[in-house]
Amino acid sequence: MPDTLDSARLDQLDAFLLELNRASADVILPLFRADHGLEDKAAPGVAFDPVTQADKGAEAAIRKRLSERFPEHGVIGEEYGEDRPDAEFVWVLDPIDGTRAFIAGLPLWTTLIGLRFQGRPVLGSIGQPFIGEVFVGSDRGSRLISAAGTRPLAVRACPSLEQAVIATTDPVLFRDDAQAQAWGQLRAAVRLARYGCDAYAYAMVAMGKLDLVVETGLKAWDIEAAVPVLAGAGGFVADWRGAPIGTQGGKMLLAGDRAAMEQAAEILSPAA
Known part of the structure; x- marks a missing residue:
């Protein structure tokens, strides 16, 4: 085979x-x-x-x-x-x-x-x-x-979180204190955050308009279609520790620049 x-x-x-x-x-x-x-x-x-x-x-x-x-x-x-x-x-x-x-x-x-x-x-x-x-x-x-x-499609360079435009569907989805605190720290470190875009935000990372998307509680159908789209555009899909995802969903981090992804993972990993 x-x-x-x-x-x-x-x-x-x-x-x-x-x-x-x-x-x-x-x-x-x-x-x-x-x-x-x-x-x-x-x-x-x-x-x-x-x-x-x-x-x-x-x-x-x-x-x-x-x-x-x-x-x-x-x-x-x-x-x-x-x-x-x-x-x-x-x-x-x-x-x-x-x-x-x-x-x-x-x-x-x-x-x-x-x-x-x-x-x-x-x-x-x-x-x-x-x-x-x-x-x-x-x-x-x-x-x-x-x-x-x-x-x-091609992602854009974003070597520092200070330059990053990020997104999440809704901050209320970070239900436990650790997740909410990690999101708050990440939000404070970046230039701008946008909400309510769901998977359309993934496409914007691939298009080079957004730099990071952070989500939690995802199922396989919420994320798998985005993996080849991000990868083909030069981007990354990882868990909150920055490790490649499997097929289970969970806490996800989508990024256009590896440096920004690693910096975000440092902030998010305690809540992973």
């Missing part, structure tokens, strides 16, 4: 990834800023955890395409769980990352589609169809596809 993908196979999978983005968008866009069938899937006494018809319908549409084209592939998705998670190829799906932004009518949600090959993330996309952007990455590089055409 080969441990690398040949160029022709990667081309095929890359093209199919764009098909999956279109299939997902066809379901989601008619429901954005419309009646999206909001539900709360949180257990009693747990914080609000929204899901919509768009989340469920988009993942179902992606899974249907996968079963038709590559029935031997596995799937791990937020809405419908696991199917052959130990297959050679496994697709990891979050049909709407940022459902809270979606239900608020804010175009900062994304569709995350990643592909593992032999347990390793090798291809991924961060799509925002309302804006008309798909960020795609692999070890061959990363690119932005939009109405303006296709352009390569």
Whole structure:
């Protein structure tokens, strides 16, 4: 069994990834800023955890395409769980990352589609169809596809935290004292922080607009699609200690510059 993908196979999978983005968008866009069938899937006494018809319908549409084209592939998705998670190829799906932004009518949600090959993330996309952007990455590089055409993605240099623009979804997610204190120290060390962008912030690191994203409590579907996009643009995805991530999610640090990542990890590691 080969441990690398040949160029022709990667081309095929890359093209199919764009098909999956279109299939997902066809379901989601008619429901954005419309009646999206909001539900709360949180257990009693747990914080609000929204899901919509768009989340469920988009993942179902992606899974249907996968079963038709590559029935031997596995799937791990937020809405419908696991199917052959130990297959050679496994697709990891979050049909709407940022459902809270979606239900608020804010175009900062994304569709995350990643592909593992032999347990390793090798291809991924961060799509925002309302804006008309798909960020795609692999070890061959990363690119932005939009109405303006296709352009390569590259992170920017940020050798010092004092120069950094950082993001997190919401500081309230740092629930314990150690996490909150670590975030506060990091926020005090940087130039600017932005909130509420969910995985769209990952794309902005790959694009060279943000320098760091710090998150906690992530699942595999929240992060795996971003790993090839960041790597292909020259960036990094690590845990709060600065170590490469596995396939479990957790506390994540995304960075464009290794120096900034290491400085951030020094601050975050006591809470890791």
